[in-house]
Amino acid sequence: MTNNPHSSLHKSEAIRIPFYRNVKMINLLLQLLFFLIIGILAFWLLRNMFSGLAQQNLKIQFGFMTEEAGFSISEGIEFSSKNSYWKAFQVGAVNTLYVSVLGILLSTVLGTLIGVGRLSHNFLINTLSTAYVEIVRNIPLLVQLFAWYHVVYLALPGIRQSIPLPGSIHLSNRGAFFPWWEGTDTTRMWFGFIGLAILSGIGVLTIMKRKERRSGLPQSKILLPLLVFSGVSLLSIFALPQYPLHLSSPRLKGFNFQGGIHFSPEFMGLLTGLTIYTAAFIAEIVRAGILAVHKGQGEAAQALGLTPLQIFRRVVFPQALRVIFPPLANQYLNLTKNSSLALVIGFADLFQVSQTISNQSGNAIPIILLIMGSYLSLSLFISTIINWFNTKTEIVTR
Amino acid sequence: MTKNRLKLAASTLFTLVLILGASSVFAGKLDTVKRRGILHCGVNKMIPGFGFLTPSGQFEGFDVAFCKAIASTVFNDPTKVKYVPLSSAQRFTALQAGEIDVLSRNTTWTASRDGAVGLDFTVTTFYDGQGVLVKKDLGIQGISELAGATFCTISGTTTEKNITDYFAKRNVKFKLLTFEDADGMMSAFRANRCDAATSDRSTLLARQYAEKNPSIYVLMDQTISKEPLGPAVGSNDSQWRDVVVWTVYGMLAAEELGVTQKNLEAMKKNKDPVIQRLLGVTGTLGKGLGVDNHFVANIIKNVGNYGEVFERNLGMKSKFKMSRGLNALWTDGGLMYAPPFR
Numbered sequence: 003m004t005n006n007p008h009s010s011l012h013k014s015e016a017i018r019i020p021f022y023r024n025v026k027m028i029n030l031l032l033q034l035l036f037f038l039i040i041g042i043l044a045f046w047l048l049r050n051m052f053s054g055l056a057q058q059n060l061k062i063q064f065g066f067m068t069e070e071a072g073f074s075i076s077e078g079i080e081f082s083s084k085n086s087y088w089k090a091f092q093v094g095a096v097n098t099l100y101v102s103v104l105g106i107l108l109s110t111v112l113g114t115l116i117g118v119g120r121l122s123h124n125f126l127i128n129t130l131s132t133a134y135v136e137i138v139r140n141i142p143l144l145v146q147l148f149a150w151y152h153v154v155y156l157a158l159p160g161i162r163q164s165i166p167l168p169g170s171i172h173l174s175n176r177g178a179f180f181p182w183w184e185g186t187d188t189t190r191m192w193f194g195f196i197g198l199a200i201l202s203g204i205g206v207l208t209i210m211k212r213k214e215r216r217s218g219l220p221q222s223k224i225l226l227p228l229l230v231f232s233g234v235s236l237l238s239i240f241a242l243p244q245y246p247l248h249l250s251s252p253r254l255k256g257f258n259f260q261g262g263i264h265f266s267p268e269f270m271g272l273l274t275g276l277t278i279y280t281a282a283f284i285a286e287i288v289r290a291g292i293l294a295v296h297k298g299q300g301e302a303a304q305a306l307g308l309t310p311l312q313i314f315r316r317v318v319f320p321q322a323l324r325v326i327f328p329p330l331a332n333q334y335l336n337l338t339k340n341s342s343l344a345l346v347i348g349f350a351d352l353f354q355v356s357q358t359i360s361n362q363s364g365n366a367i368p369i370i371l372l373i374m375g376s377y378l379s380l381s382l383f384i385s386t387i388i389n390w391f392n393t394k395t396e397i398v399t400r
Numbered sequence: 401m402t403k404n405r406l407k408l409a410a411s412t413l414f415t416l417v418l419i420l421g422a423s424s425v426f427a428g429k430l431d432t433v434k435r436r437g438i439l440h441c442g443v444n445k446m447i448p449g450f451g452f453l454t455p456s457g458q459f460e461g462f463d464v465a466f467c468k469a470i471a472s473t474v475f476n477d478p479t480k481v482k483y484v485p486l487s488s489a490q491r492f493t494a495l496q497a498g499e500i501d502v503l504s505r506n507t508t509w510t511a512s513r514d515g516a517v518g519l520d521f522t523v524t525t526f527y528d529g530q531g532v533l534v535k536k537d538l539g540i541q542g543i544s545e546l547a548g549a550t551f552c553t554i555s556g557t558t559t560e561k562n563i564t565d566y567f568a569k570r571n572v573k574f575k576l577l578t579f580e581d582a583d584g585m586m587s588a589f590r591a592n593r594c595d596a597a598t599s600d601r602s603t604l605l606a607r608q609y610a611e612k613n614p615s616i617y618v619l620m621d622q623t624i625s626k627e628p629l630g631p632a633v634g635s636n637d638s639q640w641r642d643v644v645v646w647t648v649y650g651m652l653a654a655e656e657l658g659v660t661q662k663n664l665e666a667m668k669k670n671k672d673p674v675i676q677r678l679l680g681v682t683g684t685l686g687k688g689l690g691v692d693n694h695f696v697a698n699i700i701k702n703v704g705n706y707g708e709v710f711e712r713n714l715g716m717k718s719k720f721k722m723s724r725g726l727n728a729l730w731t732d733g734g735l736m737y738a739p740p741f742r
Contacts, residue, residue: 054497054498057636066516072561072564072565073560073561073564073576074560074564074574074575074576075576076550076575076576076577076578083561083564083565083568084568152587152591156587156588156591156592156593157591160592161592175591175592175593176550176593256547256548257546257548257549257550257595258548258550258575267593268577345555345580346580346584347584348552348577348578348579348580348584348588350578354555354578357489357555357556357580358489358555358556358560358578360489360493360556361488361489361492361555361556361557362512362556362560362561363512363516364492364512364513364516364517364518365516366492366493366496
């Protein structure tokens with residue numbers, strides 16, 4: 003204490019610091035003031051909103067959502083005009099989820115390929131990948147969506163002149179029609195067998211793991227469990243009295259194709275646009291991630307005698323993932339939110355259906371709140387999944 | 401230094417309190433518009449004849465003429481209008497939020513919009529009905545033959561419900577594809593994405609004539625709904641609503657009494673007391689509404705009477721060659737009828 007050069011200050015207690023010159027006090031007061039201003043501002047904005055709503059005789063309530071919708075939706079889960087607005091909202095939400103999940107999967111695959119391609123020593127692959135990234139990410143997504151929808155998919159021939167592709171696939175400006183399996187009476191039984199197959203696959207895997215731990219010899223643990231799984235699930239088909247699935251091919255009937263599975267041009271336009279656009283950004287993230295791994299890591303692995311593929315799979319890529327994951331999550335969120343541009347090409351996503359509900363029911367503000375809430379929870383859901391993956395790839399420290 | 405900071409904070413707080421106090425004062429729309437000096441009018445920009453943004457950046461059309469007429473009523477100047485182009489889906493929110501003073505954008509008057517949506521409709525300026533546009537080569541005679549077909553329409557309109565009701569009543573399946581605006585609907589229809597386009601007949605007719613080759617399309621004779629179109633204003637402001645209502649009625653009354661842009665000056669000297677009151681030569685009708693006593697004369701001078709506006713934008717003087725039909729004056733067997741100016 004006596005060595006403290008400031009101790010002389012403490013001794014002379016006669017000098018009292020006024021509160022407005024006390025740094026601690028000033029900081030506290032300023033923070034209080036800041037909170038007060040924010041609070042007043044928020045209160046003022048909210049009060050303004052509520053008084054504005056009252057002037058217009060509008061209320062924030064959601065009771066109308068149970069009323070009959072009365073309009074139709076072009077695609078998605080089963081919906082009739084007799085269903086409620088809630089049901090319509092769900093149809094839109096499911097469509098958004100559907101296109102987002104598919105878009106995330108496809109853009110990740112495409113983006114990774116192009117990102118790796120940009121690092122390739124092959125001149126053609128390298129140039130093409132660079133050109134892809136530079137062209138795609140510099141054109142607004144909205145323009146690209148218009149182009150995919152109006153210039154590509156709607157330019158396909160009409161339904162009666164549809165292009166037949168091998169495997170009973172039909173391509174026209176009404177969309178792509180694929181053959182698809184339809185369930186029969188024994189489908190449920192077969193699902194039971196598939197459950198059994200999964201269990202036996204896991205069983206085999208556990209036995210192999212135990213064996214590996216005992217012997218200490220590393221071995222591939224993918225082939226045998228997969229073989230057991232597919233063997234059980236396929237053989238069970240023949241054990242059933244009737245095939246559990248039935249392949250239905252699309253046939254032209256009246257104004258449209260019947261049977262099979264159908265992807266509308268709106269859906270394809272949106273999915274293609276989102277995938278192509280987001281892949282360009284993902285490619286850059288992947289490239290940056292791989293470049294971020296120190297060169298010495300690869301060289302060290304090489305010195306240990308690992309093959310180039312092993313080096314990439316075991317040494318470089320796992321470390322690159324740590325850099326890749328956080329910005330990748332941003333791109334997934336962007337893709338999900340960008341899917342609301344579906345409005346301009348007529349795809350019945352969450353936003354488009356909500357707009358219709360808002361106009362038919364006249365409740366703009368509750369609907370806007372619902373839209374915001376839905377995108378927020380969707381985004382938080384995606385971030386949670388990515389964060390979980392992220393923590394798994396982080397360096398384990400003790 | 402710190403003292404100054406505290407002073408700054410205190411004055412900020414004081415300003416905030418002032419704003420808080422001031423925000424609760426409510427003024428009527430008419431006063432707001434007068435003080436602002438310009439009318440905010442919500443219009444369409446994609447339907448030639450009704451509301452259309454020309455390549456030179458001008459708004460023109462039947463609905464736009466009513467914006468000009470209202471501006472003439474309030475300011476005696478048809479150019480004091482700020483046009484706000486809106487999509488079907490945006491229009492009501494824009495009105496509720498006060499972004500526009502009046503919505504003159506081929507909007508159907510319905511009970512739910514008048515009630516739950518929180519707007520007030522004024523007068524029907526155009527009696528319309530929902531129609532169906534198909535390509536001639538489809539060889540369809542009636543709408544009922546379109547069972548199972550795909551229809552393109554505009555999102556956030558009465559047409560979505562009408563067509564759903566029409567086929568639900570007949571227990572027939574169909575597909576409805578909604579687009580944000582008329583351009584989206586037409587380009588999908590043109591590309592054969594859908595078998596038919598459905599909207600108000602006036603919209604379809606206008607869009608048909610805007611196509612490169614109008615003769616390959618046919619607007620079916622059947623009408624599946626009633627679509628009375630007219631300007632709408634925000635709820636609970638009867639003074640402002642009156643201004644819009646009597647602007648339209650003034651144009652109708654002028655047509656009925658034979659007052660036109662050409663003979664306006666002569667008509668001002670007309671002995672007929674009805675005409676004198678209408679044009680504000682005698683009486684205080686305009687003052688009672690809170691606007692210039694000569695407001696009808698101003699509208700006629702700047703925009704013309706109802707018949708003139710119709711002919712110029714939609715009728716024989718336009719490329720659409722629409723007949724008046726239900727939109728003729730009651731004296732000619734139509735539905736257009738203005739209450740008396742007295």
